[in-house]
Amino acid sequence: MNASPFFTEEHLMFKDTVNRFVEEHCSRKYARDNDVRREYPFEAYAAMAEQGYFGLCVPEEHGGMGADVIYRAILQEGLARYAFDLGAVYGLTCWGIETLLRFGTDAQRAKYIPPALAGKIRMSISMTEPNAGSDLSGIALKAEDKGDHYLLNGQKVFATAAGVKDNVIVLAARTGPPEPQRHSGITMFLVPCDTPGLECRKMPVLSRRMSGTYECFYTDVKVPKENMVGELHKGWKILGAFLVAERIGGAAMYVGNAQTAVDDAIRYAGERRQFGQPIGEFQAIKHALVDAATEIDAARLMTYQAAWMDARGIPALKEASMAKLFASEAGLRATNLGMQVLGGYAQLPEYDMERYWRDAKQNTVSSGTSQIQRNIIAKAIGLT
């Protein structure tokens, strides 16, 4: 990561700590091996907890460090250096903790936040359904009021890390009538993944091979009323509450992983010889790598500009959405180039590029597709 006008001396010191942590606990080899075996990164997750990272932005009175969002972006950029997924599992639990801090009851905070900070439980978010993707107002998984509990019936898809042991799913379910106001009848619930009646099946997705992405079947799943998060029918507010922080975190991770892809491609281009010279001396390769490196620097600046604004309470929805859009697409272009520069070897796991490329493709879809980001930015700049 380059020096940035958005960092203080303390941010730079934290960056050094993160660098050491990543090389020790989230190394290239660790990322590669877990991705190949499609295994959840339990050891790295435990190390993050040990280091106190789940509490980085949590206020001190709740057991955290009370740091600003720039620190978290620095951490997420680092965690994703060798695999986007290592940053993603971190980000999911942070989202869960922040949801409870802002919308949970005292009892929920007391029950879930200390073990989440300690890495004893993990958290995930499950919104997407077969018929509700970009348009989440179409959520149909039903939660029926049965007096002392809710009864859940329906199906979710693409729920990252949902079925991993000790995971608590933050679930979006329909409690109200879908029409006329489809956004207003959604409620959030805490559902431990081992709740009877819930079956989580791993999906054979292209990306996210460590965290795992699940389809989840809810058949007469009972959740006690105290597991409802926030107000009845007001889940939409929760889903929209952390969009800026989420997009900044996402963009930081895309930048972290794309930088490694570009660095790997530059190194390879310097070593690989064809026609009597390193391939990096061919102008076609050299200029393409320059363009990719330039885009990643630009994406980083956009990301930390949005983080800097957010840390000061300056509205940054447009900037965060632009950073998410540009960083994810720059990451896809960079890894696509990496796949070309490494030739046939790019397709072997031991060269890592195919992992970066798979995850980069996914990053233009998850957390709001590129088209949805463009729609949001269009509104922010006065287009309808």
Ligand SMILES: Cc1cc2nc3c(=O)[nH]c(=O)nc-3n(C[C@H](O)[C@H](O)[C@H](O)COP(=O)(O)OP(=O)(O)OC[C@H]3O[C@@H](n4cnc5c(N)ncnc54)[C@H](O)[C@@H]3O)c2cc1C
């Ligand atoms: C690996 C993986 C992990 C995921 N993890 C999670 C998770 O943890 N939790 C969770 O809830 N979800 C998760 N998702 C779901 C993800 O958020 C959705 O896939 C995404 O929001 C898009 O929804 P969709 O796939 O149904 O596509 P659709 O919404 O059907 O979109 C299909 C295409 O149409 C375009 N489109 C749709 N609407 C518009 C519009 N208004 N204007 C222009 N174009 C439009 C989209 O941009 C896209 O190109 C994950 C998905 C994957 C693949």
